[in-house]
Amino acid sequence: MKKTSNVAELEAxxxxxxxxxxxxxxxxxxxxPGGSLSAVEILVTLYFDKFQHDPSNPDWxxxxxxxxxxxxxxxxxxxxxxxCGYTPKDQLNHLRRLGSLYQGHPDVRFIPMLDASTGSLGQxxxxxxxxxxxxxxxxxxxxxxxxxxxxxxxxxxIWEAAxxxxxxxxTNVVPIVDYNRIQLDGFVKDIxxxxxxxxxxxxxxxxxxxxxxxxxxxLQAAFDDAAARTDKPTCIIAHTVKGxxxxxxxxxPKYHGSAPTAEELEKALAELA
Amino acid sequence: MPLSTTYELKAGMATREAFGRxxxxxxxxxxxxxxxxxxxxxSTMTHFFAxxxxxxxxxxxxAEANMVGIAxxxxxxxxxxxASSFSAxxxxxxxxxxxxxxxYPGLNVKVVGTHSGISIGEDGPSQMSIEDIALACSxxxxxxxxxxxxxxxxxxxxxxADTVGPFFIRAGRPKAKIIYDSADGFAVGxxxxxxxxxxxxxxxxxxxxxxxxxxAQTLDAEGVSARVVDMYSIKPLDRDAVVRAARETGAxxxxxxxxxxGGLGVRVSQVVAQESPCPMEFVGLSGYAESGTPDExxxxxxxxxxxxxxxxxxxLARKS
Numbered sequence: 001m002k003k004t005s006n007v008a009e010l011e012a013x014x015x016x017x018x019x020x021x022x023x024x025x026x027x028x029x030x031x032x033p034g035g036s037l038s039a040v041e042i043l044v045t046l047y048f049d050k051f052q053h054d055p056s057n058p059d060w061x062x063x064x065x066x067x068x069x070x071x072x073x074x075x076x077x078x079x080x081x082x083x084c085g086y087t088p089k090d091q092l093n094h095l096r097r098l099g100s101l102y103q104g105h106p107d108v109r110f111i112p113m114l115d116a117s118t119g120s121l122g123q124x125x126x127x128x129x130x131x132x133x134x135x136x137x138x139x140x141x142x143x144x145x146x147x148x149x150x151x152x153x154x155x156x157x158i159w160e161a162a163x164x165x166x167x168x169x170x171t172n173v174v175p176i177v178d179y180n181r182i183q184l185d186g187f188v189k190d191i192x193x194x195x196x197x198x199x200x201x202x203x204x205x206x207x208x209x210x211x212x213x214x215x216x217x218x219l220q221a222a223f224d225d226a227a228a229r230t231d232k233p234t235c236i237i238a239h240t241v242k243g244x245x246x247x248x249x250x251x252x253p254k255y256h257g258s259a260p261t262a263e264e265l266e267k268a269l270a271e272l273a
Numbered sequence: 274m275p276l277s278t279t280y281e282l283k284a285g286m287a288t289r290e291a292f293g294r295x296x297x298x299x300x301x302x303x304x305x306x307x308x309x310x311x312x313x314x315x316s317t318m319t320h321f322f323a324x325x326x327x328x329x330x331x332x333x334x335x336a337e338a339n340m341v342g343i344a345x346x347x348x349x350x351x352x353x354x355x356a357s358s359f360s361a362x363x364x365x366x367x368x369x370x371x372x373x374x375x376x377y378p379g380l381n382v383k384v385v386g387t388h389s390g391i392s393i394g395e396d397g398p399s400q401m402s403i404e405d406i407a408l409a410c411s412x413x414x415x416x417x418x419x420x421x422x423x424x425x426x427x428x429x430x431x432x433x434a435d436t437v438g439p440f441f442i443r444a445g446r447p448k449a450k451i452i453y454d455s456a457d458g459f460a461v462g463x464x465x466x467x468x469x470x471x472x473x474x475x476x477x478x479x480x481x482x483x484x485x486x487x488x489a490q491t492l493d494a495e496g497v498s499a500r501v502v503d504m505y506s507i508k509p510l511d512r513d514a515v516v517r518a519a520r521e522t523g524a525x526x527x528x529x530x531x532x533x534x535g536g537l538g539v540r541v542s543q544v545v546a547q548e549s550p551c552p553m554e555f556v557g558l559s560g561y562a563e564s565g566t567p568d569e570x571x572x573x574x575x576x577x578x579x580x581x582x583x584x585x586x587x588x589l590a591r592k593s
Contacts, residue, residue: 108378115349120373126339127374130346130354133331137307137352157370160339168331 001084005049007216013083014044014216018245019272020079020092024102026265027093031104034255036076038180038213038240039147043080045219046145050227055085058113062140065131067116069124070149070178071105072257077114078102086113122155124148125175129165132173143227144173151183154192159204162235166205171233174226175206178213180242182253197237206235213238246271276493277469280486285451288479289387289444291423293318295430296355300326306434307347309333309340311358317387317444319357337362341370341382348380353434359393360386360402360443368408375439376412383433384409387444389419390530391574392480394446397564402443406478407535409441410508416461417508419443419529419537421482422452425505428459436461443479445530447567450483452503464511470500473589474518474525475581478504478537480571481528481556487578492585499585507537512544519549524592526554526584530576533557552591554584 004010017040025031046066047053053063068077075095082089087101094100101110105119116127128146135142148158165173177197185191194200198208207229211218219238226234242256243249246268249260260268286294299306300322307329314320314332323330331347333340337358344354356363363386364371375382389402409417416438420426426444433440452467459465467482468489475485482503489499500522502514518525525545527538538555545551562574571577 116345117373117378120369123338123342123370123374126342126370127346127349130343130348131350132346133343134307134347134350134352137328138350157336157338157342160334160336161342163336164331164333164339164343167334 001055003048005220010044010048010216013048014040015272017044017076017079017083019269021075022246022260022265022268024075024078024092024095025259026262028096029259030096031075031259032072032257033260034182034242034249035070035149035178035180036073037244037246037249038242039073039076039178040244041214041216041219042147042176042178042238043076045216045223047080047084049220050223052141052143058086062142064142065115065144067124067128067144067146068106068118069146070121070152071118074102074104074106077106081111087111121149121152122157125158125161125165128173129161129170132170133168135172136170142172145176146173147176147178149183150177150179150181150188150194151191153177153194162201162204162206165233169232171230174234174236176236176238178240179237180240182242182251182256184256186253201235201237205232207232208235208237210237210239213240214244276490278467280452282450282452282483282486284448286423286449287445287447288420288423288426288449289446290318291426292385292387292430292442292444293321295427297321297325299431299434300329303353303434305351305353307331307352307354309344309354309356311335311337311340311362313358317357317385337366338370341367342374344382345374345380348382353381353383355383355385357385357387359400360389360405361400364402364405364408364441371412376414379414379438381437381439383440383442385442385444388446389443390445390479391558391562391570391576392445392447392530392567394567394570395564398561401562403532403558403561404535405443406507406531406537410540412439414439415508416440416506418506419478420505421479421503422449424453424456425459428456429505432459432461445480449480452482459505462506462509462511464506464514465503466500467503468499468501470498471522472498473585473592474500474502474522475528475585476502476504476518476525476537476541477528478507479530481530481576484576484578484581485528488581488585491578491582497589504537504541507540510540510544515541515544516548519545519551524552524588526556526581526588528556528581528584531557533559552588554588556580556584
């Protein structure tokens with residue numbers, strides 16, 4: 001894989017990842033396109049720029065780690081892993097099939113470098129903090145990034161974890177909230193509002209950084225800022241658009257968890273050309 | 274016929290204390306051992322480890338679900354985490370995390386639940402863990418151990434540290450009667466025949482092991498030869514010991530300070546039904562208890578040698 005800090009190059013990768021996402025979910029006939037599309041720039045900026053890793057050596061002790069706590073966004077992760085060369089790209093369309101590497105939710109039994117099996121919401125940050133605490137004990141430079149859903153942080157365990165992360169000053173773990181404002185049943189503000197979000201993280205002992213989650217340059221700066229801070233951990237609140245990049249999916253709760261039809265895929269790919 | 278071995282059954286250390294002291298010893302020799310606790314370290318006795326190795330001790334506060342997740346992450350990064358709290362809290366509040374984040378990937382997390390059963394006493398049923406064995410055994414890949422005294426607990430803690438994979442180990446609050454004079458001879462999937470016998474077998478884990486020995490002593494005086502087996506490894510189960518008990522003695526009583534539904538008794542029954550059906554009786558709990566002294570509760574809720582004896586007589590009557 002080729003790492004780059006060039007925003008235009010990262011944007012081109014992001015577009016390809018979006019094409020992969022809609023294509024594989026259409027092939028699977030089920031899955032979660034909206035929350036996969038909203039997190040594309042976050043994952044692309046990490047894996048292709050800020051992440052310390054070597055896809056030819058996933059066992060490297062000092063590599064960074066990524067925990068997709070909102071495991072239902074697996075398609076974005078699978079596409080990025082395949083683009084990096086960790087997993088076969090030609091099997092992406094086997095998503096959700098029996099025996100496929102690309103299980104419905106990320107599964108370490110199928111892809112060991114994932115570190116965690118996720119999908120049951122609320123659990124990824126605790127796991128990430130355990131990994132971060134171990135890296136600190138060992139004196140390893142590994143950083144651990146953990147993407148949380150906005151609806152997901154309604155789970156109490158996230159706030160147990162936030163208290164732990166701040167109290168033990170686990171600054172090598174960066175939670176990133178993919179704040180796309182929509183969860184399964186509708187808009188987050190109508191289901192169980194999570195506002196004031198930045199104030200919540202701040203009161204739990206984190207340094208909250210609000211960014212446009214589709215602005216790669218802003219994400220790069222946020223990751224650098226988080227890495228430089230040692231007095232307290234940082235939480236990146238990424239303001240995103242659910243279904244970003246496909247006009248009829250954008251901001252539409254319907255596409256939290258339903259696959260595009262063949263006609264919709266054609267339309268989506270035309271927009272992502 | 275004289276009993277094959279004499280047991281004085283003197284009061285020893287609580288198994289939770291044996292856990293805490295062993296953990297602190299392990300810390301000296303195994304740098305990978307780390308400990309998570311949820312504001313009960315003075316009760317679970319992980320404070321011995323915390324004092325000796327503060328940098329390897331993670332205070333999680335009263336947040337058991339997060340503690341299990343932290344332990345899983347530590348294990349994924351190569352540590353050997355022991356996560357401890359009252360059994361009622363770490364197993365029940367952490368169960369979904371134990372399932373999804375520990376059991377499913379098979380991570381090397383060691384969960385030690387203390388204050389198990391009803392013998393915690395005055396604190397009452399909200400603190401009593403009577404379902405923990407059932408829940409832990411339901412998790413694929415977990416080893417589930419329930420040692421009876423201090424040396425067997427020490428052995429089980431060392432086994433857990435040395436064996437890759439998830440463990441649940443059950444400890445109790447009160448002083449445990451001393452059964453063993455050595456920490457040797459324990460294995461994951463093992464059992465210990467404490468008394469030889471031919472007429473029936475009494476199987477137990479935890480504090481009911483001593484009660485079975487007492488019951489066997491009474492039976493012996495009546496001319497009945499009872500085998501007593503400490504089934505400290507509930508999962509994996511020593512199937513051979515169960516089959517031998519069924520074939521050689523033809524009657525089995527299983528006694529445990531846990532719900533009769535879902536505990537050791539159910540697991541032993543499964544093997545007996547498959548391999549060598551014979552009459553069985555069960556001494557266990559049927560529901561939630563109440564506040565009281567440990568002794569009062571063990572009397573009232575049928576966790577005594579006299580209850581084992583009654584079950585033994587019943588099973589012997591069914592056998593003949």
